[in-house]
Amino acid sequence: MQKTLNKDQKYTQVSEYIHKVLSLIEKEAITEEDAQWITKETVDGFREHVNPGFLEYRKTVTVDTQFAAVEWSDEGSCFRDVNGKEYIDCLGGFGIYNVGHRNPKVVKAVQDQLKRQALHSQDLLDPLRAMLGKILADITPGDLKYAFFTNSGTESVEAALKLAKMHSDRTTFISTTRSFHGKSLGSLSGTAKGVFRKPFLPLIPGFRHVLFGDIDMMRKTFETCAMVGEDVAAVILEPIQGEGGIILPPDGYLKQVRELCDEYGTLLIFDEVQTGMGRTGKMFAAELYEVEPDILCLAKAFGGGVMPAGAIVANEKTFKSLFDNPFMHTTTFGGNPLACAAAIATINVLIEENLPARAAEIGDYFLAGLKEAAAGHEDKVMEIRGKGLMIGIEFHKDEVGYALSKGMFDEGILVAGTLVNSKTIRIEPPLTITKEEVDRVVATFKKVLDGLQTGG
The missing domain is CATH 3.90.1150.10 (Aspartate Aminotransferase, domain 1)
Structure with a gap:
């Protein structure tokens, strides 16, 4: 668009362009000419x-x-x-x-909710968030009970890290090599891939990386941290590493990590953004390996492929730090009615089918x-x-x-x-x-x- 146009001319052109785009969205079928225009606009727009x-x-x-x-x-x-x-x-x-793509049951739940209310006022109590929280407490392993809702995987990890910091005065975190936990600054500090990390160094202090699957290295890191007064607040792990290349844990490894965390009074965070919601053959990979984390991170499939949605679910001893002031960590759109409707319908499909x-x-x-x-x-x-x-x-x-x-x-x-x-x-x-x-x-x-x- 020419920058020399005055504001009214510019808005007129923008409005005409918008109408064309909306008319294409409205069409049940597009023509070959439409397809050519869409392709050109897409390539030009990305460029x-x-x-x-x-x-x-x-x-x-x-x-x-x-x-x-x-x-x-x-x-x-x-x-x-x-x-x-x-x-x-x-x-x-x-x-x-x-x-699946556009699962009709998930789409229907979102459409039904949209007819009533899309977003909430942020002040009154919103019912679907409460109902989804109850459902998650019922289906997640162990004594996980309280949920905080997000919009994406990296936001879920950020929430988990902040919750772990509030739980104690400890500031050290252990992550693993080849891990991926997201690309916002906190979650990127846990992510291992150098190509993602280097441009943003220094990241959040206190993170140490050990070899995934090496329980001896994990134990020695715990011991070293305790000796120098930097006790570990939490260990964050993907039960099966996704971005790292579908890396399966050695037999017994995750249980041994859980035992180490219990021994040192450390929280265990499972990043199940990719492994959760039935992907690995169980509703959560934690069940696959019979390990109960203190915090479970969800996203990706949580919104049923229809809405961006994520969550963390934590046990009461971990989550209660947020009881006194629930505004210590918030997100405007996390847990909105449309996302909650999609998540509830998604869980229903996973169970019923x-x-x-x-x-x-x-x-x-x-x-x-x-x-x-x-x-x-x-x-x-x-x-x-x-x-x-x-x-x-x-x-x-x-x-x-x-x-x-x-x-x-x-x-x-x-x-x-x-x-x-x-x-x-x-x-x-x-x-x-x-x-x-x-x-x-x-x-x-x-x-x-x-x-x-x-x-x-």
Whole structure:
């Protein structure tokens, strides 16, 4: 838009543009001409007004001109681009769509709530927050009882860290290598990846990182901290590491961490932003490993793939620091009526359709198929591992992961090959994915892998 226009002219042009956009949103079906306009506006908009880096990233993980693929609609386990091409979504927004894309029960709950009230006044008591809190207390492990609601995973981790600081006068936190807890300053302090951390150093003081899975190193760190008067306030862990490459804990490791925390009077925070809501074959990965944390962090799939929503759930001894002044930590939109409606409906779908158990069953089927397809490609595929529908395929080289991701995208399968790390690609489809869709993904994986083997 020309900067030389006066304010009225500028607003007139903006209004015309808005009307065109809204008319496209309103359409049940778009034309080929519409699709071309949407694609051009999207690419131009990212280049000039969002971040041109996203365009370069898309070029690295797609084939030829497909970097400009623009998603437009979704349903079930799939989404479609603006030109109508359908993709099976095995990325799932890094674990957002546990109950599927636009699950009708979740959409209905949000629409029903929207007819009544969208956001709350911030002063009166809002009923859905109370009801969702009760539901979470009933379904989370152990004596987790009180909930604080957020809008995202990093906000959930921030809330957990602040709650742990309020619980005692301790300021030391232990996190692990290859961990990912978010990118706001507090959660980034717990995140391990150097490429995300370095530009923002120094981060929040008091964080120490130990090798994930090394209980001896964890114990020695506890001992050292106690000896120098820097007792540990909390340990924060992903029960299964997601961004780190679907890293499973060694047998007994999480229970040993729990025992160490109990021995030293330290809180245990489980970051289940990615592992929660049925993803690993149980409602929460804490149940998978029979460990009860003091604080549980949720987000991603918590809003059912319809609303941004997150939460922490803590036991009373930990949460009671907020009783005297509940305004010590707040968020304007956390726990809003629409998000709570979506979360309540999501939990209902998970329970009624037995999706955690289904994730375990389909996950075993998926893993077996992928391993069979990879047989004979040991020179390229290092390991295939996972729990439930949280699966990682680790390659010997990043380049193989890039090529595999590109090839599968060209065949209509989206997997999580990322710019930052393609040595391990993640497969995290909706828990509603059918066996037929799994078969197609496995067949495509084999086809592309065979092509890499013969064609390089």
